[in-house]
Amino acid sequence: MITFDARPLTEPVDEAEVARADRAYKASSPRSGAGIAAIVILAVVVVVFLGVGSLFAVVGVAVASQSGEQLPWTAAVLPSILVVVGIGAVILAVVSARRSRERRYRLARFAAANGMQYLPALASPQLPGMIFGRGSSRQAHDLVRGTRPRFVEFANYQYTTGSGKNRTTHRWGYIAVHLDTPLPHIVLDALGNNGLGLSNLPITLARGQRLSLEGDFDSHFALYCPEGYEQDALYLFTPDIMARFIDSAGELDVEIVDDWLFLYTRRQVSTTDPANWEWLFSVVGALMDKLDQWGRWRDDHLAAQAASPLGSPVAGDPTGAFAAPAALITPPKGVAAPGRRLKGGFSWSFAVVLAVVILWQFGVPLLQALIGSR
Numbered sequence: 001m002i003t004f005d006a007r008p009l010t011e012p013v014d015e016a017e018v019a020r021a022d023r024a025y026k027a028s029s030p031r032s033g034a035g036i037a038a039i040v041i042l043a044v045v046v047v048v049f050l051g052v053g054s055l056f057a058v059v060g061v062a063v064a065s066q067s068g069e070q071l072p073w074t075a076a077v078l079p080s081i082l083v084v085v086g087i088g089a090v091i092l093a094v095v096s097a098r099r100s101r102e103r104r105y106r107l108a109r110f111a112a113a114n115g116m117q118y119l120p121a122l123a124s125p126q127l128p129g130m131i132f133g134r135g136s137s138r139q140a141h142d143l144v145r146g147t148r149p150r151f152v153e154f155a156n157y158q159y160t161t162g163s164g165k166n167r168t169t170h171r172w173g174y175i176a177v178h179l180d181t182p183l184p185h186i187v188l189d190a191l192g193n194n195g196l197g198l199s200n201l202p203i204t205l206a207r208g209q210r211l212s213l214e215g216d217f218d219s220h221f222a223l224y225c226p227e228g229y230e231q232d233a234l235y236l237f238t239p240d241i242m243a244r245f246i247d248s249a250g251e252l253d254v255e256i257v258d259d260w261l262f263l264y265t266r267r268q269v270s271t272t273d274p275a276n277w278e279w280l281f282s283v284v285g286a287l288m289d290k291l292d293q294w295g296r297w298r299d300d301h302l303a304a305q306a307a308s309p310l311g312s313p314v315a316g317d318p319t320g321a322f323a324a325p326a327a328l329i330t331p332p333k334g335v336a337a338p339g340r341r342l343k344g345g346f347s348w349s350f351a352v353v354l355a356v357v358i359l360w361q362f363g364v365p366l367l368q369a370l371i372g373s374r
Contacts, residue, residue: 004281006274013102021108022101025120106272107142116146119208125157129255129262130187130203131172135159142270150291151178152284156268170202173269175252175284177261180295183236184229184339187255188245189222195267200266208347217242220250226339228301235297241290248286249319258340261291301336 065149103122111118124138132138136159144157153176160169193200199222209224209234217223225233236256237245245254253264 004277005113006110006207006277007229008113009106009272009274009277010285013105018101018105021105025104029120036294066157103142103272107144107270110272110277111144114146117150118146119145120204122155125155127262128257128260129174129176129264130201131157131159131170131258131264133175134163134202135170142268144270148308149288150180152176154269154280156270171266173265173267174265175269175280177263177284177287177291179256179259179261181297181333182259182335182340183228183256183294183297184232184299184335185342186233186236186254186256187224187225187342188253190249190253191220192251193253204345206343209345211341215239215242217246220246221254224342226342229339232299232339236294238293241287241293244290245288250284252283258335261287283366298331299335300331300332301339302334303331305336325365 048125104118108118120141120143122140122143125132125140138157138159140155140157143153145151145153154171154174155176157173158169158171162168187201187205189199189201189205205224209227211223211225211230212218213223213234217237223233223237249263251265254263255264263283269276271277
């Protein structure tokens with residue numbers, strides 16, 4: 001079990017220090033267009049509610065005084081409600097801003113106490129994982145990074161797809177671990193976080209790439225590897241490593257791509273909850289010592305490409321007599337082209353669910369209309 005100092009996440013904080021850290025953060029990080037837009041929208045909402053509420057109150061009193069009639073209860077209550085809503089919006093914004101400042105302060109101190117670094121936000125992280133190249137408005141936030149014994153990053157991430165009414169924000173938490181060498185593209189789809197037979201992943205993979213492993217691993221993960229790399233996947237996922245993934249990362253989707261290992265979840269990873277960090281550190285700690293074994297992997301496909309077939313001409317050897325057999329060549333670090341990326345596929349489960357929804361939305365009303373017209 002990896003030990004860490006979680007006290008900065010829960011111990012009392014000095015408000016003056018929090019404010020000082022927040023000023024330093026704002027000075028080094030100019031507000032984004034989205035942040036400025038949010039402030040403008042809030043200001044407009046507050047002005048509208050306070051202004052309209054006050055206007056209703058003034059007009060109601062003036063009309064009542066001129067007519068000599070009693071002010072209707074609606075004219076008295078409605079302005080009060082509008083004013084309360086406006087004041088409530090201001091209070092909510094102040095409390096939210098204060099919590100954000102304290103959150104950044106605690107995470108920064110937590111990272112420093114554990115020999116790591118904290119980065120409040122990072123636009124469009126340049127990482128090769130399946131969640132990073134999708135949609136627009138890509139943003140990672142609350143990044144906690146360490147470099148020993150290897151680079152590890154914990155962060156929350158979001159991106160948007162669609163536009164207008166169909167605009168959707170997708171939120172993820174991820175752990176990124178840098179590996180010693182590029183590996184074949186392998187995905188472990190955790191079955192525990194899927195629903196209705198549908199994968200939780202943002203991409204669909206060709207089913208012909210699924211590899212069945214021994215034991216009960218298949219009841220926890222669906223493993224996908226490129227065709228021709230089945231033996232390499234078995235080398236990487238030995239029984240002891242499979243057991244560690246089941247015990248420590250059973251609810252996390254896993255992706256190995258290039259020289260990175262990613263662990264994905266739909267909930268926030270970087271929080272101020274000590275129990276959450278204890279779990280995250282235990283997951284990484286359980287895998288860390290096994291990653292050295294992965295660093296020794298070499299792609300035999302590269303050796304086959306590098307070795308000229310016996311008898312074929314090479315530079316300075318037109319007869320091919322000195323061509324080296326593939327078995328005698330040590331493969332370099334890297335992955336041959338067929339193993340670098342998995343092939344996409346089509347989700348029949350999603351198609352069935354979509355067909356049922358369409359039938360329910362349009363087919364049933366149409367059938368009822370036809371029956372009713374008879």
